[in-house]
Amino acid sequence: MIDxxxxxxxxxxxxxxxxxxxxxxxxxxxxxxxxxxxLMAGKYEGTIFPVHPKEDKVQGLTAYRQVADLPEAPxxxxxxxxxxxxxxxxAACGEKGIRHVIVISGGFKEVGGDGVARQxxxxxxxxxxxxTLIGPNCLGxxxxxxxxxxxxxxxxxxxxxxGLVSQSGSFVTQMFAYLHNLGAGFSTAFSIGNEANTxxxxxxxxxxxxxxxxxxxxxxxxIRRGRKFVETxxxxxxxxxxxxxxxxxxxTGKKAALSHxxxxxxxxxxxxxxxxxxxxxxxxxxxxxxxxxIAFGQLPAPGGDRVFVQTHSGGPGAVAADACGRAGIxxxxxxxxxxxKLADMIPATGSIKNPIDVTFTKDMPQFLSDLPRAIIQxxxxxxxxxxxxxxxxxxxxxxxxxxxxxxxxDQKVREIGDSVAGIVKGIxxxxxxxxxxxxxxxxxxxxxxxxxxxxxxxxxxPERAVRVISAMILHRSFKRxxxxxxxx
Amino acid sequence: MPEVPDTTTAVxxxxxxxxxxxALSEYDAKKVLSSYGIPVTREYLADxxxxxxxxxxxxxxxxxxxxxxxxxMHKSDNGxxxxxxxxxxxxxxxxxxxxxxxxxxxxxxxxxxMIDGKRELVVGMxxxxxxxxxVMLGLGGVMTEIFRDTVFxxxxxxxxxxxxxxxxxxxxxxxxxxxGEAPANRDMLYQTLTAVARMAMDWDGIREIDxxxxxxxxxxxxxxxDALIVTGGGSDD
Numbered sequence: 001m002i003d004x005x006x007x008x009x010x011x012x013x014x015x016x017x018x019x020x021x022x023x024x025x026x027x028x029x030x031x032x033x034x035x036x037x038x039l040m041a042g043k044y045e046g047t048i049f050p051v052h053p054k055e056d057k058v059q060g061l062t063a064y065r066q067v068a069d070l071p072e073a074p075x076x077x078x079x080x081x082x083x084x085x086x087x088x089x090x091a092a093c094g095e096k097g098i099r100h101v102i103v104i105s106g107g108f109k110e111v112g113g114d115g116v117a118r119q120x121x122x123x124x125x126x127x128x129x130x131x132t133l134i135g136p137n138c139l140g141x142x143x144x145x146x147x148x149x150x151x152x153x154x155x156x157x158x159x160x161x162x163g164l165v166s167q168s169g170s171f172v173t174q175m176f177a178y179l180h181n182l183g184a185g186f187s188t189a190f191s192i193g194n195e196a197n198t199x200x201x202x203x204x205x206x207x208x209x210x211x212x213x214x215x216x217x218x219x220x221x222x223i224r225r226g227r228k229f230v231e232t233x234x235x236x237x238x239x240x241x242x243x244x245x246x247x248x249x250x251x252t253g254k255k256a257a258l259s260h261x262x263x264x265x266x267x268x269x270x271x272x273x274x275x276x277x278x279x280x281x282x283x284x285x286x287x288x289x290x291x292x293x294i295a296f297g298q299l300p301a302p303g304g305d306r307v308f309v310q311t312h313s314g315g316p317g318a319v320a321a322d323a324c325g326r327a328g329i330x331x332x333x334x335x336x337x338x339x340x341k342l343a344d345m346i347p348a349t350g351s352i353k354n355p356i357d358v359t360f361t362k363d364m365p366q367f368l369s370d371l372p373r374a375i376i377q378x379x380x381x382x383x384x385x386x387x388x389x390x391x392x393x394x395x396x397x398x399x400x401x402x403x404x405x406x407x408x409x410d411q412k413v414r415e416i417g418d419s420v421a422g423i424v425k426g427i428x429x430x431x432x433x434x435x436x437x438x439x440x441x442x443x444x445x446x447x448x449x450x451x452x453x454x455x456x457x458x459x460x461x462p463e464r465a466v467r468v469i470s471a472m473i474l475h476r477s478f479k480r481x482x483x484x485x486x487x488x
Numbered sequence: 489m490p491e492v493p494d495t496t497t498a499v500x501x502x503x504x505x506x507x508x509x510x511a512l513s514e515y516d517a518k519k520v521l522s523s524y525g526i527p528v529t530r531e532y533l534a535d536x537x538x539x540x541x542x543x544x545x546x547x548x549x550x551x552x553x554x555x556x557x558x559x560x561m562h563k564s565d566n567g568x569x570x571x572x573x574x575x576x577x578x579x580x581x582x583x584x585x586x587x588x589x590x591x592x593x594x595x596x597x598x599x600x601x602m603i604d605g606k607r608e609l610v611v612g613m614x615x616x617x618x619x620x621x622x623v624m625l626g627l628g629g630v631m632t633e634i635f636r637d638t639v640f641x642x643x644x645x646x647x648x649x650x651x652x653x654x655x656x657x658x659x660x661x662x663x664x665x666x667x668g669e670a671p672a673n674r675d676m677l678y679q680t681l682t683a684v685a686r687m688a689m690d691w692d693g694i695r696e697i698d699x700x701x702x703x704x705x706x707x708x709x710x711x712x713x714d715a716l717i718v719t720g721g722g723s724d725d
Contacts, residue, residue, distance in 0.1 A: 226618035259698040260633065261612025261696060
């Protein structure tokens with residue numbers, strides 16, 4: 001287990017000061033060129049050395065005919081070449097003194113036949129030169145804090161906090177925009193491909209020590225070093241949550257079992273128990289995986305498992321309570337002092353039970369400021385589930401009645417959204433308790449965009465919010481279990 | 489749990505290896521479980537009707553008679569089990585019937601105490617290529633494969649993990665007081681689970697284990713009523 005990230009043999013791959021790229025040219029449609037262009041568009045700050053057998057310049061950069069001609073041995077080589085010349089290029093990189101490589105090219109173990117032997121040759125070369133190699137058959141690495149992106153998809157967002165190890169490249173690249181829209185992003189994301197020399201457990205260990213990574217997401221089709229995975233995850237979970245989507249199709253094939261136990265031990269059942277054993281939260285979809293990661297990264301950890309629900313009408317409150325009940329989440333009664341505080345703010349038609357139905361107040365923003373602040377301070381409240389309903393339509397009506405002119409209306413509506421988001425963030429900061437916002441709105445509502453911009457998670461529908469809350473509660477119990485086991 | 493390693497398992501495993509049998513007989517499997525502190529039914533292996541009657545009297549009626557041999561892995565399907573045998577005469581008949589059905593290639597007939605209890609669990613072990621030995625706890629009895637209420641953990645693990653494993657079972661409520669029967673002895677269950685895990689770590693030659701059913705008696709105690717230990721079909725070293 002590494003304590004300092006710079007000790008990791010993966011550090012020069014994720015934080016290279018310079019890199020050579022093989023396979024980029026002046027042909028805009030080649031994969032190598034697309035990757036180089038994405039790297040440049042992302043404003044990578046290190047030195048880039050394109051290697052090309054014929055060109056003097058590639059995309060405006062000085063190109064080198066062969067790796068031996070490079071003025072230095074760069075920290076990293078990114079190989080996007082035709083399959084048949086990958087191994088000879090790796091050997092040349094090794095001779096030059098390059099010790100870290102990402103092989104994007106495919107045509108190895110994943111194609112079977114000759115590909116298997118080609119991959120064995122690759123592993124042999126990597127061993128010979130003591131190389132750390134990611135891939136082949138992958139999209140490589142995106143480290144947003146280092147402006148490194150070896151994938152073909154461009155990334156323009158801000159540096160994020162979710163570390164990802166994925167056995168599919170698409171869940172690196174195709175999540176850039178998805179996460180950006182939700183006010184989140186990757187710290188470092190690995191597409192690990194065939195895991196010839198560096199596997200999921202190596203990358204997991206790296207992210208466990210990565211200071212920019214607040215939560216780790218895993219997309220898993222099969223774990224090879226199962227026992228090492230469990231050991232590594234158990235060390236990380238007490239200080240950093242791990243969330244995994246496992247979709248079967250693993251190599252966990254077993255011989256015809258003679259026992260009932262053998263017949264019942266499908267990979268899904270095994271992973272389910274083993275994730276729990278090592279404290280890994282299991283997600284059941286990509287949407288859920290990132291819903292949970294965003295909450296872990298943006299909200300404080302709850303101090304218990306008791307939830308209060310605040311809504312302004314019966315239906316959403318009842319549906320939220322139902323979702324909580326199905327998940328086995330307790331909704332305690334508000335204390336006497338909370339009831340007294342709220343009595344002054346809630347009309348007689350409201351309900352000071354849990355869910356707390358505050359009904360429609362005249363002052364919409366008060367619904368999202370004074371009320372949640374009063375409720376979350378109840379000693380029985382560990383987590384507040386807040387119906388975040390601030391439609392621009394109603395804010396406009398309020399502003400019109402206050403004499404705001406139509407020309408400045410849009411600006412004012414945005415300001416109110418930002419101000420309310422700031423207030424919610426302030427309540428979370430002041431109390432150290434998580435607020436999980438939900439409604440049936442989406443990003444078309446300006447106030448929902450304000451939340452994302454302020455770094456506050458928002459979920460469409462209480463079911464998604466409840467899954468996130470369950471994950472937070474589960475993480476707390478996993479952490480306690482692992483600590484208890486360490487103490488005995 | 490014996491602190492000094494018991495030689496029972498070593499002797500039994502050695503003999504199984506020499507005979508090249510795919511599994512231990514139920515009688516031997518129970519001896520192995522017992523040496524790991526797992527509670528098993530009181531039982532005797534009888535080679536004659538008279539021996540069976542004398543065993544039944546020692547145990548006390550009613551008793552169960554079962555054909556016993558390493559190759560008999562799923563006995564109840566083949567008429568090789570007689571339940572609720574109440575008299576000496578019935579023991580005599582059941583003994584003869586089982587020997588006839590089994591066709592002569594058995595170690596003997598197992599005479600064991602009849603355990604009643606409405607709650608049946610299954611505890612088992614299987615080896616996964618990536619995770620190694622994994623222990624299963626589940627709802628036992630004839631409905632095991634219908635409900636598939638099972639939970640796995642990678643061996644080895646401690647009692648805290650065994651408790652968490654039990655908490656993950658959908659039918660965990662049946663371990664509380666249930667229809668006039670006492671709550672199950674949880675510590676005994678956790679000990680059984682951790683012992684199976686340890687057994688898998690100690691013996692590479694044990695490929696798979698089924699304890700099905702592990703019955704919870706009305707007083708909350710647990711007992712392994714049937715047991716299968718598979719020793720063949722894998723590399724053992």
